Amino acid sequence: MSGRITLATVATSAGVSVATVSKVLNGRSDVSPTTRARVQEILRQHDYVGRRPEPVDRATVELFYQGFLNSYSIEVIQGVLEAGNAAGVDVVLSSRPHRHQPRNTGRAAQWIRELTATGRRAAIGITSDLTAADLAALSRARLPLVVVDPLNIAQPDITSVGSTNFAGGMAATQYLLSLGHRRIAYLGGPPTSGCNQARMNGFRGAMEAAGAPVPKEYVWLREFLYDDGLAGGAALLDLPEPPTAIFAGSDEVALGAMEAARARGLRVPEDLSVVGFDDTQVARLASPQLTTVRQPLQEMGAVALRTALQLAAGEKVDSHHVELATRLIVRDSAANPATP
Incomplete structure (x- = not known):
């Protein structure tokens, strides 16, 4: 099916009312298991994600990483958490499949549906290698994305934060x-x-x-x-x-x-x-x-959080890519080469 998928489209395909589809999307319990399964299957077939609901309480940002936590990612996470606390924003940490693990393309839309259903304002990825399906689902949901050190250099339109x-x-x-x-x-x-x-x-x-x-x-x-x-x-x-x-x-x-x-x-x-x-x-x-x-890993995380909130508020950012300064720290692991 071509064109934009709407609630009415899903309702017609499933043979139910628009109200019923809305109940399924919002996790309401007053829908029979059979009807719920039929609607969810139609949603999955069309990769429908819908728009995020307007937040009612504290804003929430999704922070996700791929692979294993290490010393680098922990410091970036610390920066995001501290900036979120200062901004009065809740940060929810989650993991995504490592880039070498098998990907389920249908899972992308389901993941974004879960984020929008829980009212996430934006998403922040750490060293993430996002697929075309991930990016398409985020775009359809109009969920802002900021990535710290993206792993895929072929995605120049992604808003990102890094260093020099x-x-x-x-x-x-x-x-x-x-x-x-x-x-x-x-x-x-x-x-x-x-x-x-x-x-x-x-x-x-x-x-x-x-x-x-x-x-x-x-x-x-x-x-x-x-x-x-x-x-x-x-x-x-x-x-x-x-x-x-x-x-x-x-x-x-x-x-x-x-x-x-x-x-x-x-x-x-x-x-x-x-x-x-x-x-x-x-x-x-x-x-x-x-x-x-x-x-400055913690500052990179903080900048990513503040940039994500700017995008969520509909504000323009100065650049799609921000680079913070690096500097050499001399300690004890390097010296003059040994004399032959």
């Missing part, structure tokens, strides 16, 4: 170059991730400006997680000519690389220098403490 990843990547690499390193590897996240691309390009830009070659095996991309840093670090350190320094795309990846070095009898920073990205709590708990690029 290119400048951060360049600063980390320039610091390692200033220590005398030339064999520097990049151990990063998903190739489709916009923030990963920016950090890697900053790394490549600094290396090119210094006239330092980057062999293809010196760039290793997977996820921003500890286990990926462990695997990537092992792969890099087992090369015939391993790097003397690693710039990691996240603190957790950096810690994984440090463990890979330790398992091979290498010392950090005497035998291998490592620089991370994020400046989460794990950077300060590491031994040695991790030199890293700080991005």
